Amino acid sequence: MKEHKGANAFQSENPTVITIGTFDGVHTGHQKIIERLVATAAASQLESAILTFFPHPRMVLQKESDIKLINTIEERKQILEKSGIDHLIIHPFTQQFSRLTAKEFVRDILVNKLKAKKIIIGYDHRFGRNRTADINTLREFGGKYDFEVEEISKQEIEDVAVSSTKIRKALQEGKVEKANNYLQHPFSLTGKVVKGKGLGKDFGYPTANLFIEEEYKLIPKNGVYVVRANIEEIPYFGMMNIGTNPTVGGTDITIETYFFLLDKDLYGQKLQIELLTRIRDEKNFDSIEALKTAMKQDEAFSERYIRDNYAE
Numbered sequence: 284m285k286e287h288k289g290a291n292a293f294q295s296e297n298p299t300v301i302t303i304g305t306f307d308g309v310h311t312g313h314q315k316i317i318e319r320l321v322a323t324a325a326a327s328q329l330e331s332a333i334l335t336f337f338p339h340p341r342m343v344l345q346k347e348s349d350i351k352l353i354n355t356i357e358e359r360k361q362i363l364e365k366s367g368i369d370h371l372i373i374h375p376f377t378q379q380f381s382r383l384t385a386k387e388f389v390r391d392i393l394v395n396k397l398k399a400k401k402i403i404i405g406y407d408h409r410f411g412r413n414r415t416a417d418i419n420t421l422r423e424f425g426g427k428y429d430f431e432v433e434e435i436s437k438q439e440i441e442d443v444a445v446s447s448t449k450i451r452k453a454l455q456e457g458k459v460e461k462a463n464n465y466l467q468h469p470f471s472l473t474g475k476v477v478k479g480k481g482l483g484k485d486f487g488y489p490t491a492n493l494f495i496e497e498e499y500k501l502i503p504k505n506g507v508y509v510v511r512a513n514i515e516e517i518p519y520f521g522m523m524n525i526g527t528n529p530t531v532g533g534t535d536i537t538i539e540t541y542f543f544l545l546d547k548d549l550y551g552q553k554l555q556i557e558l559l560t561r562i563r564d565e566k567n568f569d570s571i572e573a574l575k576t577a578m579k580q581d582e583a584f585s586e587r588y589i590r591d592n593y594a595e
Contacts, residue, residue: 284364287372290334290396295370300329300401301393302435303408305339308353308450309362310466312443316435320403321367323433329400332370333363334393340376342499351501353450353466358473358555372397385411389424401431405440457504459558469511469557472502472538476549479539480531486575490524490539491549493556502538507562509585510540511593512554519545520593522585523556526565530574543585560588 287293302320306313317333324331337356341348354362356373363371374380374392383391388411393399402421410416422432446465453462454470463469472495479492495502505526512519521542527533540556562581568574 284366284368285370286360287370289374290372290392293370293372293397295330295398297330298398298400299332299370300324300327300403301332301334301397301399302403303334303410304405306333306335306359306363308447308466309359309366309468310353310443310446310450312439312446314366314467315439316403316443317363317366317368319435323401323403324369327401330369331367332372332397332399333368334372334374334397335359336376337373338376339499340381343376343378344381350499351451352499353447353454353470353501355473355495355497355500358471362468382412385416385420386424387411389421390428394428394430399430401433403433403435405435406437407440451501454501454503457506457561457564459503459508460560463559469559470503471555471557472500473553473555474538476552476554478550479537486571486578488541488578490541491554493538493540493554495538502536503558504561505536505565507565507581509559509562509588510556511559512540512542512556514542514545514547514549514552514554519543520585520589521545522562522581523558524565529565529567530571543582559592 300320300323302316320331320333323329339350339352341350360371393402402425404418404421406418408418418432418434425432450462450465453459453465459470472493474493474495476491477494479490503525508523508525510521510523512521519542521540523538523540525536525538527536562584566577568577
């Protein structure tokens, strides 16, 4: 897969079949569309391309929007890398771009820059300034600019929308196994390990404190989770706490992970941590000793879960 930072950066000698969308989560509904894109490209002797936008249009057009996304743009790229597409075009979404007319978008972006010969698009897709154009408009342009339009059915589009909503809801409720089932891959949190207060070390559970730069990233419900991360190409399991650490008087939400069988300083490293299942809610314990007891129980739960699900 070749990544292009905007339509202006696209370089290919060959015509393309394109689909357009956010593809947040790259879940099962998205994967069906991508499989169709790749198969169509092969059958038509075209190159497959996904056109997506960043920032998310709502972040630009609705400044007060508190939209939370399943993936950061880097996580999305990483998943799409495995999908078999030839090109990923991440076009900057700006106020100026939003003011392009439908004709300008089709002629200047899709046809002249991206060499579209076929466009696979949802039945309800709207585009152009103020989102006034639809799939029928696109078909009219297809006749003028010599490209085909293939419609993604209402059922397929609704599957995508329903799946995205269900994934976000599941994560907000802490149901990561349910979310992972829709995604067909583990939901993950990616960030840099930063200095924390060091309290976990005092309890015998030294933790990696994860800082996620992207404020739009969806963070699951507070609680304790079984997790996994590849560190220097070796998989390590652990348990993660998302929350405020109320027992020790914390107020800010932190993301802290204790990795089993790992004795390594992770400070400054970038980690992608997969959430596998949820153990319990975060609690305000009556004492530090009660907290330590609960952490031992969490560790025992984690070890059983890992043994039952991931033992070789």
